[in-house]
Each structure stands twice: as C-alpha cells, then as structure tokens.
Amino acid sequence: MSTVVAEGKTWSGGNQPLQASYGKMMMWFFIVSDALTFSGFLAAYGFSRFKFIDAWPIADEVFTHFPFLHGVDAPMYYVAFMTFVLIMSSVTMVLAVDAGHHLNKAKVTIYMFLTIIGGLIFVGSQAWEWNTFIKGDYGAVQTKGGNILQFGHYVEKDGEQVFKRVAVRDFAVNTAHQERTQHERKNGLWFVSEGPLPTYTMDEVIHGLQANKDVLVRTQIINEDGEKTVLSREESINQIMKNGKVYVEGANLKVNEYGSPLFADFFFFITGFHGFHVFSGVVINIIIFFNVVLGTYEKRKSYEMVEKVGLYWHFVDLVWVFVFTFFYLV
C-alpha cells in the first residue's frame, strides 16, 4: 500500500529533485538560451576580429570621452563607471530578493526602486555612448578598398615624439567654387536620390593636406608595437591622392571613421541587443515594483516573483561583464 502511494507520487510529479519551482527553473532555462545567443554574437565578433587581426580598431582610441569633460583623453573611465552602476543595481536587486525572503515589504520597495534607477542610469549612459560614437571625432578618409586613413601629426611630449590625431575640419581647405548640391528626388528623376553629402570633398581634404606640411596619414595596419602605422609625408599624400575616395565622419552601419565598418556593426548590434535587455529589464522591474507596492506578494506570502526578475536582472549584468571585456578591454 505505502509503496504504491509513494510510486504514484513519484511518477506524477510528487517530488522535486531540483527543489526549484517551475517558474524559477524556466527562468534559468531561458537564461541559458539567452546566454547562448549572446555568446553567438560575441563569437561572431571574435571571428571578424581574428579575420582582420592586423587592422582592427583599438578600443582605447575609440571610446575616449567622458560627459562634461571635453577634449580630455579618458579612455574607458566612462564604461568602467557604467559597469559599476550595473553591478550596483545588481546588488540592490539581490538585497530586494533578500528582503523578500523576510517578507519585508518596505525594504523590497526601496531596493526595487533603486534597482530601477540604476537601470535607467545605465540605459541613459549607453545612449550617450552611442551618440558620441555616431557623431564621431576626427573624421577620416575611406579608400576604394574600404580602408580608413586617419590624420595626425607628431608633437613633442616629455622629450618624446608622440603621434597626435588631427581633425580633418582643422586643416581641410574650403574651396567654395566647388559647391555641389545634394540630389533629391524632387529636383531630378523621381526614383533617383542620394544620401547626405560628406562634409568635405576629397579635393578639400587633399588641398588641406598639401597646405599643412606636418600632417601625416595613419593607416589601419597595426605594427609590432601594437600601434597603428604612420606613413611618411610623401606616402601620405600619395595614398590620399591615389586611393582616397570619400570623407567619413562618425560611424554608422556602412562607414566607420575609427576603422573597419564591422567594428561599428558589432558595436551597434551587441551593445544594442544588451541595451534592449536592460530596457526590458527596467520595464519588468517597474511592473514588479508596482505589484510590490500594491501588496500582491504580501497577500501571496511569497516574493518569488521578485526573485525571478532578479535572476533576469543579474543575467543582464553578467552579460555586460563579458561585453565590457571583449569590446573595451581585450
């Protein structure tokens, strides 16, 4: 009799070998699949980087800005700040979960609120980061083969010759007579249009380069010292005249003044996908926050929902740790 009962219980879901509720376990499985999606993206990034290992942009030279500090070279500080904000909001989240275990509604409310604020700061920072990246910095010339040629000159710093970037807008010469209007559908064939014209024509860049004797061209190729190759004056002019095709400023899905367009593509895609996760995490947190305030879980005598969204929120933090490493550090 007793064995029959035990067996009946065992085979009809009577015991819980993993001692986790259905919801929590499904959240874990979702996290596994989402982790694989992200690692797919990061592995694809690694593939492209290995493919162009000698010409990949150096992250330290790309992300050098900090809000309100104009012209200050601050590589990575802002991303480090963002990482810290996200880890901090992970901490408030786990504190909310802990308060939930003690059925302490007031504390759960406060910690959930702080978590939401942390998430919003992070998403806002990412928007700023994108904006800076899209707007660009120095401008560059793209060659026929799709390579990027940047400009700079040598300056004396602590008795050493250091290569310093120069913005194209600082040396390009305006040749006013060459003004060309953008072709629009309304003033030509209705089915033909073109994108926005570059700020400078190639002629203006070439004239500027010839007029400024100290400006040199830097290519994408990384030399033995781990720095981008700087061409001689003669080669610089030759390269721009022969191969230069179009002036590019900033980055989008097609061109990227910092180097390989793939770098920008992956940046937008991976940080964008992660940012979307943070955004949806914030939305879910807000829903749970209101449920906490309304006392839904107080009535249930269980704050497990907080724990489940907590898992998701920590996962977003976990992914960021990897994105931070592979995009900004390595």
Added chain:
Amino acid sequence: MAHEHKLAIFQGLLKFKSNTQKIWGVLILLSIITAVEVVLGILKPEWSMGKVLGMKILNWIFIILTIVKAYYITWDFMHMRDETKGLRRMVVWTTIFLILYLMFILLQEGGYVFDVYDDGYIKRDF
C-alpha cells in the same frame, strides 16, 4: 522554498554572518576586480605584453578576471550556490560546453581566413 543561504566564499576561507553582509562583501570583491582591470587597461604594463598561447598576457588576465566576476555574480547574486547540484550542473555545464565549442570553431576559422588573405593569393583590398 528554502531560505537558508550558504554564507562562505573562497572555499570557506571567508564566512559572513548574514546574507546581506555576504552581498556587500561580494560587491567589494567585484569592484576591486573591475578597478584592477581598468588600471591594467590604462597602464598596459610592459611585462603583460608578452604572448602566451598566441595571446597577450594582459588579455589572458582580463579574460580570467571576467570569468571570476561571472562566477561570483552567478553563485552569489543569482544564488547558484544554494541550488541543488542537478540544477547547477544542468545550467552551468551545458552553457560552458557549448560556448567553448562555438568559440573554438569561430576563432579557428577567423584565424584561418586571415592567413588565407595574408599569405595566399587572394586579395580583398585593391
């Protein structure tokens, strides 16, 4: 729902009195690791530029520290430490195996494509 937490980290070397204390302890650990990463990334010390298995020592340090961070986020923030062995292995082993596999294949292939362009007769840039 079990509410007990395992309160020791570093294989029992460091024991906390309450779960809240452990959370702050782990935060301090994660912050220190991030700070070390940023400082190394900015200084780029000479000794870390040597190569081990085809990658700079510095990059190895970054990747190892990242995995350490991931471990503490999963084990203490996501409470993996308190779950049963079965659930833990199901989640962690599966993910790690698949990621290692994917990474190996794609990075291997990427390096191969680079070599083909580098010393083969194929040119992509004219």
